[in-house]
Amino acid sequence: MKIYAYKGKDNLCGERIRLARAKNRITQSDLAARMQVAGVAIERDSISRIERGTRIVTDYELKIFSKALGVSMEWLTDESGTL
Template identity: 45%
Template sequence: MKKINFGNDKNIISNSLKRIRSERKLTQGELAARMQTLGVNLDQQMISKIEKNTRIVTDYELICFCQALGVGVNEMLRDFYDKLKG
């Protein structure tokens, strides 16, 4: 399977995910539980890898993270957009 990266990044939401999760005062385990209620099989270790930018994020995972955290896609992608603007 071909590895897909954006520059050195495995995903573009790592910083936003960690920030928003922390703002919501959720542990990685609690977020994983919310994701599982949405039908996404992620555990605490997988969320840790996403936040450390060592795991990719699929499109449906992105949408479910937004749903689980109560934010829009633009908010989740804000750090990426800011990075592009330089």
């Protein structure tokens, strides 16, 4: 299966995840722990790669990220640049 990048990134939501995490003062390790409690096996280094745009985010991960960060899935994928 060929994976395509969009605007040089492997996901749309990495920057938004970083913004929401910083706004909520959550470390990458804490976010990974919240994801794990919700049933998503993810480590801190994967959060870092997602935020840099070098890792794909699955639909179920996106759903749990939105819950863990208190934002909508739509906001996570919005490219308007506003928080």
